[in-house]
Amino acid sequence: MKKKLILSIVMSVLIISGCAHESSKQNEQTEESKTEMKYEIVQAQSLKMNQIYGIGFPGNDQALYVAANGGLNMYKDNKWYETTTYHHDYIGFQAVDNGFIASGHPQKGTGLKDPLGLVQSTDKGKSISKLAFYGQKNFHFTAASFTGNDIYVIGEQPSDDLSLGVNYSEDNGKTWKKSAYKGFNADSFGMIAVHNKDGAKMAMATRSGIFYSEDNGNTMKRITDPVMITALTFSGDSILYSSVENNQILLKMIQPTTGELTDVKFPFLDYENPITYLAVNPKNENQMAFSTYKNDVYESMDGGKNWSNLIKDGKIEQN
Known part of the structure; x- marks a missing residue:
């Protein structure tokens, strides 16, 4: 029973990856009247995150961002912050040098179509620009290079402008190509990570290990058991990853070209509470964070030697 439970949990991580809902009328929905809303980032007195959709360190801020069902939350200088409005469900949240890229669903009353397609913000969520597939598609699996214009998505339904499976753009979503993923033999697609500087290098998490590519996923090879x-x-040229092995949750660093492995220490997690998202600050690789299935969030400032528990069970109370 325990093995079936953890398989169910991880399947939800790999296949659903934080999907909250899909609009049954998304293709018919038109722009609704926009209500003027004052957007501010304020210190949170309390937070309740029922579902975390992604974490990261945007290059235009000095905070850890957590995208959750109630919108964006930021942790900075030992305090949590939240936004006063624009509480979008930023599924597929990806921190980049000038802000973040995401997919997902908008807050009602903001005049935005559902789903968002691919959007980008360069002002800490105050506004978003529409990159591609606005009002047409939602992407549970989205990845982007920290610098550059490389974006990856997994198309869940084929269309004229997007193929089923892994697709990539080298021009920030303007045009798309299908990855051939030759050598890929896993039975599931999963989370994608992209090298911070070289957008052709990507890796994918599956139930059968990590598959790595240096040519936009056109040829791939498994680099783990x-x-x-x-x-x-990615952490520099290495990959930080979490696996579930022998009834244990593990955290490791691998150098993809040599296969060199390093164990990373982290707080004990129950077998039924696997790691769901990992983030390393490209501007300070000693700063890293992870979230879990039960909405815990941990951060390390010294490369994993010591960790602070920032959120437990998705809840915080602060003065």
Whole structure:
């Protein structure tokens, strides 16, 4: 029963990856009347995150961002902050050098179509620009290079402008190509990570290990044992990842070209609470964070030697 439960949990991580809902009328929905809303980032007195959709360190801020069902939350200088409005469900949240890229669903009353397609913000969520597929598609699996214009998505339904499976753009969403993923033999797609500087280098988490590519996913090879991978992210040229092995949750660093492995220490997690998202600050690789299935959030400032528990069970109360 325990193994079936963890398989169910990880399957939800790999396949659903934080999907909250899909609008049954998304293709018919038109722009609604926009209500003027004052957007501010304020210190949170309390937070309740029922579902975390992504974490990261945007290059235009000095905070850890957590995208959750209630919108954006930021942790900075030992305090949590939240936004006063624009509480969008930023599914597929990806921190980049000038802000963040995401997919998902808008807050009602903001005049935005549902789904968002691919959008980008360069002002900490105050406004968003529409990159592609606005009002047409929602992407549970989205990845982007920290610098550059490389974006990856997994198309869940084929269309004229997007293929089923892995697709990538080298011009910030203007045009798209399908990855051939030759050599990929896993039975599931999962979370994608992209090298911070070289957008052709990407890696994918699957139930059968990490598959790595240096040519936009056109050729791929497995670089780990065939184990369940629940989360991954690049740290320089290496990949930080979490796996579920022998009834244990593990955190490791791998150098993809040599296969060199390093264990990373982290707080004990129950087998039924796997890591769902990982983030390393490209501007300070000693700063890293992870979230879990039960909405815990941890951060390390010294490369994983010591960790602080920022959120437990998705809740915080602060003065």
